[in-house]
Every structure is written in C-alpha cells, then in structure tokens.
Amino acid sequence: MTAESRTLPGAFPDALPLMPRAHAEAGDPQALVKLARDLGPGPFAAVILFVSPQADRAALEAGLGAAFPGVTVIGCTTAGEISPEGYCEGEIVAVALPRDSFAVDCLGIDLTDLDGQALIGRLIRARAGLARRHGGWEDEFAFVMVDGLSIREDELTAALGPGLGPVPLFGGSAGDGTRFKATFILQDGRFRQGWAALLLVRTACKVRVFSLNHLIPTDRRMVVTGADPARRVVHQINAEPAAQEYARLLGKDPAQLTTFTFAAHPVVVRLGGSHHVRAIQRMEPNGDLVFFSAIDEGLVLTLAEPQDMAAHLDRALTELSAGGSPAAILACDCILRRIEAQENQLFGAVSALLKRHGVVGFSTYGEQLNSMHVNQTMTGVAIYPPKAAE
Numbered sequence: 001m002t003a004e005s006r007t008l009p010g011a012f013p014d015a016l017p018l019m020p021r022a023h024a025e026a027g028d029p030q031a032l033v034k035l036a037r038d039l040g041p042g043p044f045a046a047v048i049l050f051v052s053p054q055a056d057r058a059a060l061e062a063g064l065g066a067a068f069p070g071v072t073v074i075g076c077t078t079a080g081e082i083s084p085e086g087y088c089e090g091e092i093v094a095v096a097l098p099r100d101s102f103a104v105d106c107l108g109i110d111l112t113d114l115d116g117q118a119l120i121g122r123l124i125r126a127r128a129g130l131a132r133r134h135g136g137w138e139d140e141f142a143f144v145m146v147d148g149l150s151i152r153e154d155e156l157t158a159a160l161g162p163g164l165g166p167v168p169l170f171g172g173s174a175g176d177g178t179r180f181k182a183t184f185i186l187q188d189g190r191f192r193q194g195w196a197a198l199l200l201v202r203t204a205c206k207v208r209v210f211s212l213n214h215l216i217p218t219d220r221r222m223v224v225t226g227a228d229p230a231r232r233v234v235h236q237i238n239a240e241p242a243a244q245e246y247a248r249l250l251g252k253d254p255a256q257l258t259t260f261t262f263a264a265h266p267v268v269v270r271l272g273g274s275h276h277v278r279a280i281q282r283m284e285p286n287g288d289l290v291f292f293s294a295i296d297e298g299l300v301l302t303l304a305e306p307q308d309m310a311a312h313l314d315r316a317l318t319e320l321s322a323g324g325s326p327a328a329i330l331a332c333d334c335i336l337r338r339i340e341a342q343e344n345q346l347f348g349a350v351s352a353l354l355k356r357h358g359v360v361g362f363s364t365y366g367e368q369l370n371s372m373h374v375n376q377t378m379t380g381v382a383i384y385p386p387k388a389a390e
Contacts, residue, residue: 022094122163227295292365329361
C-alpha cells in the first residue's frame with residue numbers, strides 16, 4: 001500500500017500530496033512501520049490515526065516514537081474505518097498533514113475536570129500563536145476527537161465555542177465497534193479514556209467544514225416526559241414507557257426494536273432553525289431508551305425518515321466540488337449510517353462513493369459540529385489545493 005491522494009487539474013504531480021493517506025491491518029505487528037513508509041518521509045505537522053479496537057494499543061504506544069519521530073500524533077479507536085478504499089474494519093488508517101501546507105497546535109482535554117474558562121484561555125493563546133507564526137496562511141479549522149462513552153461531548157462542544165470564535169470545528173466520538181464497552185483517545189503517545197484531543201490547524205489550503213445527513217422530518221412528534229439527562233436515558237415519552245411509545249408511533253411491537261430500527265427511524269430536534277438528530281443508541285431491558293447525545297425532559301422530538309443514502313451522499317459530496325475538486329476529505333461518519341447502509345444493501349455503493357470522492361476517516365459514536373454534538377451525520381473538512389482558489 002502507498003500513500004494516496006487525488007491528482008487534480010492544476011495540482012503538481014511530483015509534489016507531496018496535500019493529505020497523504022495510508023492503511024494497514026490492525027493486527028499486523030509491523031503496522032506502524034508500514035504506515036510510516038507508505039505516508040512518505042514528510043516532514044509532517046501532524047499524523048492522525050484511526051485505530052480499529054482490534055489493535056494492540058500497548059504495542060502502538062511503544063512504537064509511535066520510532067515511527068513518527070518529532071511529529072504530533074493523535075488518534076482514536078473506531079466503530080469502523082474509512083480508508084482510501086472505502087469502508088473497512090480491522091485496520092489502522094493514517095492521515096498526514098505536510099508541514100509545507102499545514103501548521104498545528106494540539107490541546108489535550110481532561111473530560112473528568114472540564115474547566116470552560118481555562119479552556120477558553122488555552123484556545124485563544126493557541127490560536128494567537130498559530131496566527132503569529134503563520135500569518136500568511138488565512139484558512140483554519142479545528143478537529144476534535146473525544147471519548148465516545150464519556151457522555152461529555154455536549155458539555156465539551158459548548159465550552160469550545162467561545163474560545164474558537166470564528167474557527168469552524170468538526171469532529172467525532174471514538175468508537176468500540178458495536179460493543180460500546182471502552183473507547184480511547186490517542187495523544188502524547190498514550191491511549192486514554194475520559195479524554196479529548198483538539199487539533200487546531202492553520203493552512204495554506206482552502207478548506208470547507210461541512211455536515212450532511214439524509215433525513216427528512218415527518219409530522220409525527222413526541223415529548224420526553226421522563227428522563228435522566230446525566231446518563232442520556234429517556235424513561236417516558238408522552239407519559240408512556242419510552243420504548244413502548246416509540247414503537248407505537250412506528251406501528252411496531254417493542255420487542256421488534258433493534259439497532260437498525262433506531263438507525264432507520266431516528267428522531268430530531270429543532271435548534272436554531274435547523275433539525276438535528278438525537279439518535280437512539282439502544283433499548284434497555286426495562287424499556288428505557290439510551291441516546292447518543294443530550295436529552296432532557298420537555299424536549300420535543302420529531303420522527304424523521306431517510307432518503308436514499310447513496311444518492312444523497314453522492315449529491316452532497318459532488319457539491320463540495322462546485323468551485324473546484326477537493327484534494328482530500330477528512331470525515332467523521334456516524335456508526336448508524338454504516339448500519340443503515342448494511343441493512344439496506346447499500347454498503348458497497350456507499351463505500352464506492354467514499355473511495356471515489358477521496359474520503360477517509362472513521363465511523364463514530366457521535367459527531368461534533370461547531371458548538372453542537374450531533375448524531376447520524378457525516379461531519380468533515382474538504383481540503384482544496386491553494387491553486388484551486390485562484
């Protein structure tokens with residue numbers, strides 16, 4: 001395998017790709033060596049690793065220094081990977097940001113001791129430092145990876161907003177396949193729980209942060225009448241047991257509710273003039289519903305129905321090329337989209353579209369977009385060659 005990049009009109013074929021990418025089997029003892037070889041010699045400002053939960057984390061920690069000496073390396077465990085070949089599982093996908101086009105600063109955030117005011121100060125200082133060192137580069141974005149079982153994503157994104165100001169943010173919640181047991185963030189050579197890693201990026205490239213989903217709200221609404229917001233658990237909907245009432249609105253028996261049901265029939269809330277998904281993770285044995293993101297009593301939920309995922313994805317990614325094709329797209333794609341694609345026999349078609357449009361990244365337990373934590377979306381950044389903006 002070799003580092004891969006899309007060759008575009010006006011690009012320089014002999015130059016280092018704008019965003020080199022590589023992938024290797026997670027169980028291969030030489031995975032890091034192969035990734036470093038296939039990404040190329042750099043120099044790199046940062047390397048991002050999307051790591052299958054099947055990987056030996058201790059071995060990766062031991063080998064990172066030798067594989068990427070002097071490079072900022074961050075990463076997370078996944079609910080599936082998106083390699084240059086499309087959807088994959090059981091792999092490590094590596095993405096590099098070359099130093100001649102990107103400058104970064106990385107902030108580690110302890111989610112067990114989240115101090116919003118202190119975080120704002122750290123962000124302002126980091127942004128000012130990047131601007132001072134690379135004032136000629138005008139584009140910037142922030143990329144965050146967060147422990148997907150921390151239940152702190154909503155609080156984190158709300159805290160990040162004031163410090164980031166106009167800088168667009170996207171990100172994803174680390175995964176653990178479909179097990180939902182333990183998720184990890186990689187920073188400073190260690191895999192940690194209860195942690196987030198925020199990468200501030202200033203670049204010579206033009207960039208566009210985006211979010212997409214293929215869901216259309218219906219006229220079927222419900223009200224959360226009993227909940228435990230701290231655990232994202234809903235006990236009652238419309239004053240009835242949560243799973244029972246949700247199933248009734250779908251015309252199903254509660255015993256028929258599965259992960260695919262939740263993926264195929266999500267609920268959305270209206271915030272700031274737009275609808276945002278509040279995806280259901282699972283049903284508890286007692287009939288409670290556990291959500292992927294913030295939920296509270298009094299919240300009005302609206303059932304949504306999906307469009308054709310593959311057709312919508314193709315249209316949305318094609319729109320990113322309206323003013324010139326991106327050289328690469330880094331994306332965080334909800335695990336529920338992956339599940340829906342599998343259940344609707346669209347997995348191969350969606351995977352082929354991701355490959356054709358140059359998308360790499362991972363499947364998540366939730367996505368971040370600016371000051372919000374969302375679900376059942378794809379968030380990401382399209383990176384364009386500087387020449388494409390002329």
